Each structure stands twice: as structure tokens, then as C-alpha cells.
Amino acid sequence: MTTLTADEIRSRVETDWNRIVKVLAEKVALQSISAKGITAEQMKRSAEFVADELRLVGVDTKVVQASNADGTPGAWEVIGSHIVSPDALTVLLYAHHDVQPVPDPAEWNTDPFVATEIDGRLYGRGSADDGGGIAIHSGALKALGDDLNVNIKVFIEGEEEMGSPSFIPFIEAHRDEFAADVIIVADSGNWSADIPSLTTSLRGNTCVDVTVQGLEHPVHSGQYGGPILDSNTLAAMLIASMYDENGDLAVPGVAAEEPIGGLQHDLDETTVRKDSGVVAGYEFAGTGSLASRLWTKPSVTVIGFDAHPVEGSFNVIAPETRFRLSLRTAPTQRPEEAQEALAAFLESHAPFGAKVTVERGENGMGWAMDPTAVATKDALEAMTEAFGVEPINKGEGGSIPFIPELQRIFPNAQVLVTGPEDPKANAHSPNESISLPGLKNNVITEALLLDKLGK
CATH class of the missing domain: 3.30.70.360 (Alpha-Beta Plaits)
Structure with a gap:
């Protein structure tokens, strides 16, 4: 079994790049705001779009409506698989297709639902969170094509921005369709657009x-x-x-x-002060x-x-x-x-x-990555090869409840939390954007990681 080089994968991603950006732009235009109703027509349309795009890269997908714990209709979910061999490692790829609302479009410098490229960044609601995650999965699978040596399962959720109320009932009802050796959650971000990261923990x-x-x-x-x-x-x-x-x-x-x-690089106090908006003279509390x-x-x-x-x-x-x-x-x-x-x-x-x-x-419950897992080491190697620099891993102070729930339901799976965001992404805020060079390197990273896991 031949392992593809970073240059080979980069060449394939370059060839496919216009399609990847087009998928992301079309996803932004769908206005898949779950706060307007997780069962609404715009959410079903969004799920069907994602399912169609993943079929084009070899995943046998379907759109399924979840049920809440009380039996009421839940979100429109996208699930699917591509099985290369019963003996191969199985990888579950996660992202979500719902986006945050836009309370005041006047706070944006561009139309929030028209993907607009400015200085190497693509602006639009959901461009980073989590249209970027969908684009990463699509681009990585297209890049590998017939050279894919792992079984793929996908779960693209339709209510992450609403707290995932039907997530657990849906997973429990589809255990066999989600069971995997490795789970890649593409819903976080990098240290910067140029420096990759694995998310190591969530409080x-x-x-x-x-x-x-x-x-x-x-x-x-x-x-x-x-x-x-x-x-x-x-x-x-x-x-x-x-x-x-x-x-x-x-x-x-x-x-x-x-x-x-371990801590590879501490956060910059000046940056945190600026980003948080603390008043002049305020001293950060705590030690360490x-x-x-x-x-x-x-x-x-x-x-x-x-x-x-x-x-x-x-x-x-x-x-x-x-x-x-x-x-x-x-x-x-x-x-x-x-x-x-x-x-x-x-x-x-x-x-x-x-x-x-x-x-x-x-x-x-919080969550902590296993730093000794094989998948973790493969991911760090893939990031280094794709970005050309060593990754700086980071934690998140907030919580993403479904990740520890995934780990609970599938305790033997190695979970990796990656994603397309960077400190300039403004996810959940006006002028949300994604770095296009960073997105390209994220696609290359995931393709390299899947190839390594295939060994």
C-alpha cells in the first residue's frame, strides 16, 4: 500500500480548489439558520444540498429527520458511508450544516448570505462555522478518490447551533451507522490561519x-x-x-x-486583552x-x-x-x-x-484528547506536512456537549477535534469569514490524515 505524499495531495486539491470554494459559497447562500426552526424547509434544503455534494465525492448519503427525546420531530441530519473493505479502519467525519442567525445585517460589511472574497478570506454566515468543516470533508475525500484506504462514515448535524436536542436519541438509534475507530470532528479551529492546531480539551x-x-x-x-x-x-x-x-x-x-x-505556547496577553475588550488597568485574575x-x-x-x-x-x-x-x-x-x-x-x-x-x-461533561493515541500522532504529522510548520495545540474554555457524548457512546474510538476557524473567523458574530489559504491546508491535512490512517 503506497502512501501519498503531501505534494501529490496538494496538487489534487489545487485541481479541485474552485469546486471546493463553490460548494462553500453555495452553502452560505442557503441561509440554514436553525434558530428559525430545525424542522423548517430551509434546514431540509440545506441537508439535501450537503448530501448531494457528498455523493459527488463517493459517499452514499441520505437525509434523515431525527426525533427528539419526547418523540417530536427533530433536525434534518445527513448520514452516509463509503466502505472500501470490511477489514479497513473506519473513520467517522462530523460537521454541522446549520448556522447562527444574523440579527442585524447592517453590522456586516458584506451581504452575510453572499460569499464574498476579500484579501484571501471568504466572508459569509457559516463560511467558517461550519461550512468550512463540510468543505474540508468534501475536499479531502475528493483528493483521495480511489486511493482512499479507510471506511468512511459521515454525520452532518442540523441543530448544533441549537444545542443538539435530538443528538443523543439520533445517535442511539443509529449506533451501527456511526460506530467507528476514529472520529474526526471538524468544528473547531487553528492557532492562526498559518499555524494548525488540534483541540486538546474542552471544559x-x-x-x-x-x-x-x-x-x-x-x-x-x-x-x-x-x-x-x-x-x-x-x-x-x-x-x-x-x-x-x-x-x-x-x-x-x-x-x-x-x-x-502539555503547553507548547502560552496565549498572548495583549491579544487576549484586545479580543476580550477588558478595560484599561484591569489585571487578569488567577495564577499560572x-x-x-x-x-x-x-x-x-x-x-x-x-x-x-x-x-x-x-x-x-x-x-x-x-x-x-x-x-x-x-x-x-x-x-x-x-x-x-x-x-x-x-x-x-x-x-x-x-x-x-x-x-x-x-x-x-468536558473532554480531553488522548495525546498518546495513534490517530493523534498521525494528525500532528499531517498538519506539519500540510502547513509546513509545527502545530500548536490548544484547548477551548467553552463546551461542545456532543463530543463527550460521542466519546461516551463510542468509548473505544479515538476522537480528534479539528476545524476551519482561526482567531479572525468571527464565528457567531458579524463579518464571519474563513481564510482560504488556511482552508486549503486544512483540506490537505485531512486527506493526509486519512491516508496515514489507511496504513
């Missing part, structure tokens, strides 16, 4: 609603203020007690981890590498707080305050474990004996 998440009560009823602040603190102040004290003097979360039982596979603080250490955010508005306020001591905490957990910690640790801490640190009640919310 998990859990939520709790906390009620802090100091009084049975409101009382006048002039009459009782001093020995009796208002519940908003008590809530603020409770929230502050979760942190040490450096701003690190210090809740026993809530784990912190270092970057999976910036990458670990954003990728693998836990973080708590107050995402909701019930308090009387400033407008119309009056001199009264608030008796009770409710707030919601979102805890991003270390990639390998069970979120239920972290949730219980957080709840126990809050209940045992009530300021001045106030009554603290914690309601548990939903949990989502």
Missing part, C-alpha cells in the same frame, strides 16, 4: 441557583441598617468567598488541570499560564442576579437574593462531582449565618 459545565436569605421580610434601612446586612451584600460576600487573594477559584473538590498534552486559566482550570461566572433595579429603588433592606452560577469545570472532572463540591461550599460559607439554599441545575 465541562454545571449550573446552580443560589438563594441567600437574611430576613423574613423587608425592613427599613434607617431603622435596622448596621447589624443587619441586606441580602445583596450577603450574596456578594458569599460569591467573593469562592476566590483566594490571587483570584483563583478556591473551592475544595473543584479540580484544576494543566493543559492536556493564561492558557490553563482559560482552557483547563475551573471558572465561575454569575450569569443571573435578581435584585431591585436602581430606578425606583428605596430605603429598604432586601431580605432575599437569588443568583445563578455557571461553573466551567476541568476537562476530566465529572460535572456532578464539581457541582456537589460547589453546593457544599456555598452552604457551609453562609455569611453571618444567613440562610443559603442551592438548587442543582444541568451538567455537561
Whole structure:
């Protein structure tokens, strides 16, 4: 079995390049916004388009409507396969065909649903997230053609931007059609348009609603203020007690981890400050590498707080305050474990004996790549050959719930998280775009990876 060289694959991708870009441009024009209805006609049309394009590169595809857990109609999904041999390795290729909405087209410099090339980037909603993933799969399979030596299965989801409510029921109902040795999820991104990355980890998440009560009823602040603190102040004290003097979360039982596979390159503080929009003079909280603080250490955010508005306020001591905490957990910690640790801490640190009640919310597991897996090593080699530089792996501070669910359902599969985005992609935001040179190298990378796996 002959392994193709990077130059041979690059030549094939160059020959096919206009088709790849055309597929992406046509996908942008479909306006497959799942927020307008996952069962709507535009979503079915989008799924049928993707299925047709994958048939042209050798995948036997079909469009199937999923069912939600309650039996109601779910998303339009694309599934299919190309089997070269019963004895060959099987690779599942994942992407999603739904896109984010465009609340205000006036915030865009181009028509969001007309793919427009400017300075080597293709602008349009879904160009990067995740039309780019679809283009990568299509281009890689076309490049390999008859030289493909692995079995291919595809799953192009239709509701990823809506939280994948029918994902688990659909996977469970189609286990045989998804079972694979390697799963490639093309829904993440690279260090930059010129430097490739594997996504090494995703933080998990859990939520709790906390009620802090100091009084049975409101009382006048002039009459009782001093020995009796208002519940908003008590809530603020409770929230502050979760942190040490450096701003690190210090809740026993809530784990912190270092970057999976080791840290090759820390994040640039100046860039993070600019991208996040922090005010001048703000000092980043916590200790250790910036990458670990954003990728693998836990973080708590107050995402909701019930308090009387400033407008119309009056001199009264608030008796009770409710707030919601979102805890991003270390990639390998069970979120239920972290949730219980957080709840126990809050209940045992009530300021001045106030009554603290914690309601548990939903949990989502994190995920960590296996840095020693054969597929991981093949992917890193393929990236180096395609981009001409060593990859810089990175984690993600957010969560992609379906990835740990895939790993749970298929525990023996090696999961790789790749993708077409880069820091300039603006996924979910105005002026979303994809680097065309970066996309080309991503196509070459995946073709090389599939070829290596075929050995």
C-alpha cells in the first residue's frame, strides 16, 4: 500500500480548489439558520444540498429527520458511508450544516448570505462555522478518490447551533451507522490561519441557583441598617468567598488541570486583552499560564442576579437574593462531582449565618484528547506536512456537549477535534469569514490524515 505524499495531495486539491470554494459559497447562500426552526424547509434544503455534494465525492448519503427525546420531530441530519473493505479502519467525519442567525445585517460589511472574497478570506454566515468543516470533508475525500484506504462514515448535524436536542436519541438509534475507530470532528479551529492546531480539551459545565436569605421580610434601612446586612451584600460576600487573594477559584473538590498534552505556547496577553475588550488597568485574575486559566482550570461566572433595579429603588433592606452560577469545570472532572463540591461550599460559607439554599441545575461533561493515541500522532504529522510548520495545540474554555457524548457512546474510538476557524473567523458574530489559504491546508491535512490512517 503506497502512501501519498503531501505534494501529490496538494496538487489534487489545487485541481479541485474552485469546486471546493463553490460548494462553500453555495452553502452560505442557503441561509440554514436553525434558530428559525430545525424542522423548517430551509434546514431540509440545506441537508439535501450537503448530501448531494457528498455523493459527488463517493459517499452514499441520505437525509434523515431525527426525533427528539419526547418523540417530536427533530433536525434534518445527513448520514452516509463509503466502505472500501470490511477489514479497513473506519473513520467517522462530523460537521454541522446549520448556522447562527444574523440579527442585524447592517453590522456586516458584506451581504452575510453572499460569499464574498476579500484579501484571501471568504466572508459569509457559516463560511467558517461550519461550512468550512463540510468543505474540508468534501475536499479531502475528493483528493483521495480511489486511493482512499479507510471506511468512511459521515454525520452532518442540523441543530448544533441549537444545542443538539435530538443528538443523543439520533445517535442511539443509529449506533451501527456511526460506530467507528476514529472520529474526526471538524468544528473547531487553528492557532492562526498559518499555524494548525488540534483541540486538546474542552471544559465541562454545571449550573446552580443560589438563594441567600437574611430576613423574613423587608425592613427599613434607617431603622435596622448596621447589624443587619441586606441580602445583596450577603450574596456578594458569599460569591467573593469562592476566590483566594490571587483570584483563583478556591473551592475544595473543584479540580484544576494543566493543559492536556502539555503547553507548547502560552496565549498572548495583549491579544487576549484586545479580543476580550477588558478595560484599561484591569489585571487578569488567577495564577499560572493564561492558557490553563482559560482552557483547563475551573471558572465561575454569575450569569443571573435578581435584585431591585436602581430606578425606583428605596430605603429598604432586601431580605432575599437569588443568583445563578455557571461553573466551567476541568476537562476530566465529572460535572456532578464539581457541582456537589460547589453546593457544599456555598452552604457551609453562609455569611453571618444567613440562610443559603442551592438548587442543582444541568451538567455537561468536558473532554480531553488522548495525546498518546495513534490517530493523534498521525494528525500532528499531517498538519506539519500540510502547513509546513509545527502545530500548536490548544484547548477551548467553552463546551461542545456532543463530543463527550460521542466519546461516551463510542468509548473505544479515538476522537480528534479539528476545524476551519482561526482567531479572525468571527464565528457567531458579524463579518464571519474563513481564510482560504488556511482552508486549503486544512483540506490537505485531512486527506493526509486519512491516508496515514489507511496504513
